[in-house]
Amino acid sequence: MHIKLGAIEFSVPAAFAQTLMSGMRNLPKGTTAFREGSSFDYVVLVMDGWLSTTKSFESGDTQLIDFGLPGDLLVPATADGVTAGLTATALTDVEICMIPTAVWHDMLHEIPALRTTHEHMEAAERARLSERILRLGKGNAKTRIAYALLELCVRLDALETCEVTSFHIPLTQAKIGDFTCLSTVHVCRMMGEFVQAGLIQTEDHLDIHITDLKHLSELAGIQADHLAFEIKPELT
């Protein structure tokens, strides 16, 4: 039995195999893995596909907090250890593994390398959120979008040191707007300007080609390779 955490495959003792197998779920696009406020004593390992985590006001206004990509571990719990503080929704058809929190702790305990990777991924998540808060607070629309593109590029391991960097994001402009806290209208305009300026090209609105990494990085306010060190555990 193997699981992938971050970019690393771990072989898991047979004792855990049954629990892992029975935790596998296929979620069709648009369905929910767990919901804010509900009791949910699992961690969720993303095997395949994209999820978003969101948080809402009672009024219904909803903010996209983060994406869950293959290899990511979603930890929904708030301080009480049991109640989910976020809602996780499948952005594509998704395969996840729901692991009871207690079992996950046992696994971390029994597989030291897994614990190390887990800690690096938690640090990566914190770093990601901090970078994003910095840009929400002090960055303008272009900085926020440029950063979002770079972050996704790095997380998808698509970064190329030279020439054109290409990757696929299963996101509408509305989702990019949710992620960057901008209206779809403004996302559209800004990305249009990026294309005009020769920073990126798009195909089908979903395949992104970064054609001028240097200037996109400048706009984002961070060097792409530096960001990779901050948020990609396996580069150490």
Add this chain to the structure above:
Amino acid sequence: MHIKLGAIEFSVPAAFAQTLMSGMRNLPKGTTAFREGSSFDYVVLVMDGWLSTTKSFESGDTQLIDFGLPGDLLVPATADGVTAGLTATALTDVEICMIPTAVWHDMLHEIPALRTTHEHMEAAERARLSERILRLGKGNAKTRIAYALLELCVRLDALETCEVTSFHIPLTQAKIGDFTCLSTVHVCRMMGEFVQAGLIQTEDHLDIHITDLKHLSELAGIQADHLAFEIKPELT
């Protein structure tokens, strides 16, 4: 030897005492505990006083990410496990304990209750950041300030279920602005309106009295007691 994590005192085996003692530091107001980008293989336990964690653009624009209050544990590392992703600055005279990351891991391993509390505090931090991102993205100035006041109130254990709730925050309006991503001018105006509307009173600009918790909660978009469950580990 005892340490306080969250609101809980833990007795620590003698083997760790020497390391803990030698990790103690007194930082005068305005000094820095660790700096973004530097190598720093410790976790920082806040014994007394307030710290802020910040993140900056190369241009110098700086965003306040979070506060470190007594009992909080600051984990500066990014995904590489060693490089600090944040800068921590003392907002008041501060007493901290710098614990080497490896030692901290040993302590978590040897003291199961400490590990549990640590996990709840990490969950609390995630919850706090999510709540804040929600308000940065979808909330207006009043919502953000109201939430900031409530969050600090809850973290300071000052919450009263009825009547007036009072607490002290060693913050200028400029810091509140940094925290909520608003200009000092706008913080001033909004807090002025809160006072006018009878939601809060202030003394010396630092002592806050919440005089209408119900309406402040409505403005903040969360019930104060619900927030307490989300971000206070020891209420479980």
Add this chain to the structure above:
DNA sequence: CGGGTAATTGAGCTGGTTCAATCTGAGTGG
């Protein structure tokens, strides 16, 4: 009393929003 930090108040400005069309492309059914 002088000097410095923080708060307050007024007034004009702007980045990004909202509202409202219009356009485009991928189905879908006949």
Add this chain to the structure above:
DNA sequence: CCACTCAGATTGAACCAGCTCAATTACCCG
């Protein structure tokens, strides 16, 4: 093969929450 539909992208234009700039006030401290 075409007409219809629907989601998403694009474009234009008015609007506004919060910012910046600038001046004034309040308070503390030596």
